[in-house]
Amino acid sequence: MTDHTLERRCSDVLARLEALRAQDAPTHGGRVLSYVYDSGLAALDQLAADAARLVQPVNGLDPTVFPSAGVMERELVEFVRGTLHGSGEVFGNVTSGGTESCILAVKAARDFRGLPPGRGSLVVPTTVHAAFHKAARLLGLELVLVPVDPDTAVVDAEAVGAALREDTVLVVVSAPSYPFAALDPVVEVAEITLAHSIPLHVDACIGGLALPWWGDLPPWDFRVPGVTSMSADLHKYGYAPKGVSVLLHRGRDLHRQQYFGLTDWPGYPVVNPTLLGSKSVAALAGAWAISHVLGAAGYSDLVSRARSATAELVSTVSRIEGLRVVGNPVGPLFAVAADLDVAPDRRVDPHRWMAAVGRRGFVLQGQPESTQRDGTTLPRTTHLTITPVTESVLTELAEALIVGADDARGVAAAEAPAALRQLAAAFESGEVTVADVLALPADALSAALVSAGLDPKDSGNGAGGEDSGGSQLDMAAVLAAVEALPRAVTARLLVEFLAGLVEP
Numbered sequence: 001m002t003d004h005t006l007e008r009r010c011s012d013v014l015a016r017l018e019a020l021r022a023q024d025a026p027t028h029g030g031r032v033l034s035y036v037y038d039s040g041l042a043a044l045d046q047l048a049a050d051a052a053r054l055v056q057p058v059n060g061l062d063p064t065v066f067p068s069a070g071v072m073e074r075e076l077v078e079f080v081r082g083t084l085h086g087s088g089e090v091f092g093n094v095t096s097g098g099t100e101s102c103i104l105a106v107k108a109a110r111d112f113r114g115l116p117p118g119r120g121s122l123v124v125p126t127t128v129h130a131a132f133h134k135a136a137r138l139l140g141l142e143l144v145l146v147p148v149d150p151d152t153a154v155v156d157a158e159a160v161g162a163a164l165r166e167d168t169v170l171v172v173v174s175a176p177s178y179p180f181a182a183l184d185p186v187v188e189v190a191e192i193t194l195a196h197s198i199p200l201h202v203d204a205c206i207g208g209l210a211l212p213w214w215g216d217l218p219p220w221d222f223r224v225p226g227v228t229s230m231s232a233d234l235h236k237y238g239y240a241p242k243g244v245s246v247l248l249h250r251g252r253d254l255h256r257q258q259y260f261g262l263t264d265w266p267g268y269p270v271v272n273p274t275l276l277g278s279k280s281v282a283a284l285a286g287a288w289a290i291s292h293v294l295g296a297a298g299y300s301d302l303v304s305r306a307r308s309a310t311a312e313l314v315s316t317v318s319r320i321e322g323l324r325v326v327g328n329p330v331g332p333l334f335a336v337a338a339d340l341d342v343a344p345d346r347r348v349d350p351h352r353w354m355a356a357v358g359r360r361g362f363v364l365q366g367q368p369e370s371t372q373r374d375g376t377t378l379p380r381t382t383h384l385t386i387t388p389v390t391e392s393v394l395t396e397l398a399e400a401l402i403v404g405a406d407d408a409r410g411v412a413a414a415e416a417p418a419a420l421r422q423l424a425a426a427f428e429s430g431e432v433t434v435a436d437v438l439a440l441p442a443d444a445l446s447a448a449l450v451s452a453g454l455d456p457k458d459s460g461n462g463a464g465g466e467d468s469g470g471s472q473l474d475m476a477a478v479l480a481a482v483e484a485l486p487r488a489v490t491a492r493l494l495v496e497f498l499a500g501l502v503e504p
């Protein structure tokens, strides 16, 4: 290829990428209230891009060959450890994100306990992040789900204590939980786990870089004796590009169990603290640079902006007839449910509200209703994550929330697509079982999706769909289907949908 051809092809492919990016939901400006965390400071994005560029070819696999990777990791761990009040007894690593931090926290605790694979249990509130379900499945642990209070969404420490078993390798609580921003009672749970010598992980993936500056809270971090590990995502309120989180452990011996070391194969000695081998340090470099530039004072300032925007929006939603804020959210996020204290024709269905607010240009996140082990239900909700930039669209957003509720008030909840309603009826009559559906080949499931109007080939390839706030997928109908069908079936159908999106 001539230099000229190469140059032209490069610019063509970049033009194509720009066109593709134009179809994405906006990552900046506060219009998407989940997934993205915008500091509102363009200089920080530029800084992260410049830092990423400098380390682009580096392989984080080996900090002895690329010492810059080790130095950045050490300094970022030190910063987060200090922020979470960890002493010199706390050690950790940078991972690729919250999910990896959570999986590795479980792996370290399991191996610290010395149980063989396939043995052991994990005790968690039902509001714990899905990453712990994934960890339990991957590591062959039983997940013991402790119901939370359906009104506050907070777990009761005594209930956690009662769920402990001889084979429990780790207890997890959240600071705060993702679905409802509930701050679990860390001090009370830690007293119990400490008395039983069971490790306790505080999942501060979302709160770790926000709660330290939130104001008066009961202790929830390494100040609490008995907290043995914590996760905090730099790609959330650390404002770093996606791909960076910190996992910390109290004590070298627990920390070392996070590692995988192997010299017994014919290749190079493999020693990794993460699930990945060869890895990018681009997001690490971005997070490291941002943490140096902002420091605690900079984070504190950004948190105070997110905090006042959150307070304002919580108060706006509390005044909307037919909706209510769930529990007492702690941190820059909250969930909204229908207010059952008003007459049915004055209620606002959260999924309808999400769609109506979406039509007004703000993308909210729907969360389906769920039933806990004790038979209580956690309502369907709409989730809002507030970032410092939300301030700049506050008036418009508040208006969209209010007028969106007016659009949805008294309107019956969205229904699942007809074909999936028929499937739900077949489950109810016993004509079909979960096992029947799970045994179907992928082709049959993808045909079922197409007949339900959920063809991955027509979706996700354009933004700004009418009812979806960001994509052409009708999320209210999808969530209704999740609620109507057995959850294992909806999980399998959604796997089919997402797999279909990337099938060549």
Ligand SMILES: *Cc1c(COP(=O)(O)O)cnc(C)c1O
Pocket: 097, 098, 099, 100, 102, 129, 131, 174, 176, 177, 178, 203, 204, 205, 206, 233, 245
């Ligand atoms: C975001 C989050 C996770 C998972 O993090 P990812 O970075 O999305 O993998 C885990 N726990 C909580 C509380 C979270 O908010």
